[in-house]
Amino acid sequence: MESREATATIKGFLYQFNETIRQILMLESTSNLTIEGIEDIDIMTGDGQTNAIQCKYYEATEYNHSVIKPAIEWMLKDYKNRLDKGDNIISYKLYGCYSKGQEKLKELIDEQSGVRKLGEFKEKLLTKKKGKEIVKIYEKLGLEDEEVSNFINQLDIDNRALSFEELSKELNSLFRETFECGAIEAEYYYASALHLVSHLSIKKEKKDRIISKEIFKEKIDNKEFMFNEWYLYFKGDDEYYKEITKTYFSALNNFVHANVFIFAYDRNKDSLKQIRDLIITIAKKYSDVESNRKIDYSKPIIHIKDIKPDELSEVKNELYEHELDFIDGFPYKYSKFRTQEFMTSKPLHFMFVDDFECLKDVIKELDSKKSIKIYEFYSNSNYSKERLIWGHNMIRVKNTSDIEGII
Structure with a gap:
């Protein structure tokens, strides 16, 4: 059991690094990316917008709202902190891979209008049990319905993320397209990219974890x-x-x-x-x-x-x-x-x-x-x-x- 859990943990870290590489290769020329910033991946666009992305690799786990609830709570707290400080409000994304149960996410969205249901979000994702106590996270943070609704509109939940194998194939394709090379050469680029991302992720200073697509390409171009x-x-x-x-x-x-x-x-x-x-x-x-x-x-x-x-x-x-x-x-x-x-x-x-x-x-x-x-x-x-x-x-x-x- 411990061996399987350790393997799953390692695979989860590798999945996060792979998704980081994918996001870098898809960056616009005016954007840059922070590794391990507000979330696992922060994308800053040229016009000053920030999208904080958290990756979850649960390929052996069925999707349930309870699985993503801690991540959503963390994002809501960051949102509240920004409101209190008067900082820019950012966008949030939860990107997760699950074995099944993805259709349950539809419970939170009105089928006719496509509008997210405030009540359902509050009940399913922003309420938790602590012992026998029911904790409404939004109330504990002092958030009004309008503020919670604004947060929900800044939140994107994708529970149909690529599988580990699909993501690996996608990366190979992106490397071939980016460097105009064959599949074998793409594997060399991937190895270099993985080394770079893992190296950047442990840098203490945030400024040292920021990279653009062009700089990334220069650093991994090892012909x-x-x-x-x-x-x-x-x-x-x-x-x-x-x-x-x-x-x-x-x-x-x-x-x-x-x-x-x-x-x-x-x-x-x-x-x-x-x-x-x-x-x-x-x-x-x-x-x-x-x-x-x-x-x-x-x-x-x-x-x-x-x-x-x-x-x-x-x-x-x-x-x-x-x-x-x-x-x-x-x-x-x-x-x-x-x-x-x-x-x-x-x-x-x-x-x-x-x-x-x-x-x-x-x-x-x-x-x-x-x-x-x-x-x-x-x-x-x-x-x-x-x-x-x-x-x-x-x-x-x-x-x-x-x-x-x-x-």
Whole structure:
């Protein structure tokens, strides 16, 4: 029983995420969407209107008014709160999937006129039992009939939502239409979209959970990743890595750009010695520290993902003992991170940026002064979900240890 309940709960969350993706793909260009806002999904139109949508996945449950009553009560309380504060009144929608019983919703609507019956709504959805007590929610909130009627007119109940399977098919169709691709490619887009939505849903600040259709499309458009997966699978490691070297690392003008290298430390596969040796190789090939050139020195910037502070400290210590000169944005003990450190003309073998958010600040500062090339090596889903600049190259590798041979 517990296993079935857990599966149903997980499926319910996934259904909500899928419906969120569907709503984003159907947005108008002037609209945006908030994930986990007033309700599960809030759609804000260009003219300032808001539609708050709550998703309910009860595919194994028969529809009864009692099933949706808690959700309607929550919406009514939000409506009352807006009246009291003088805030804009919004629209509400309850979107639910049920096994049967959908016809019961007709009890709330006049068959002839199609007008919603105030009395039926109040009795069936806005009244509940608390022990032996009958609680009229609208009376408890101090709402008059006119106010309740206005709320009902702002409420849309759809108890014939798509099933889980139907929604999945609908999404595949929407992805094919949006990106003009085939069914298999659409599955890749879906995987990327699901990752993005789940990631946004846990953001603490509301502003970070707001997205438009265009931004959404940009963030999930991963044709480069799909091509890399295809090439690696069909051509094999050797051919793929040769092509990567030829495409990105065969030019002789290594010092023209500010070169940024991003890679991960997988402690299940890599040793810290391998990480150290990789950095030494990068420093030898991409640092202009021993050159007599009169131009600004070229100093590769390195960011290592998934490495613990003590592990990174060990790598830095070993590199220092190898007499390599580097900085990390902290000029003295207890210093805050300083991006201006990375603007130095002092000869260095490389520069470390420990934190990805700090790396974004450094890139932003450098981008106005010098051409930048970013080489991000990733395996599986371990890659940044945003491109920092136009020249942000995503390179698929099986292991971090493969990078040294590629560059």
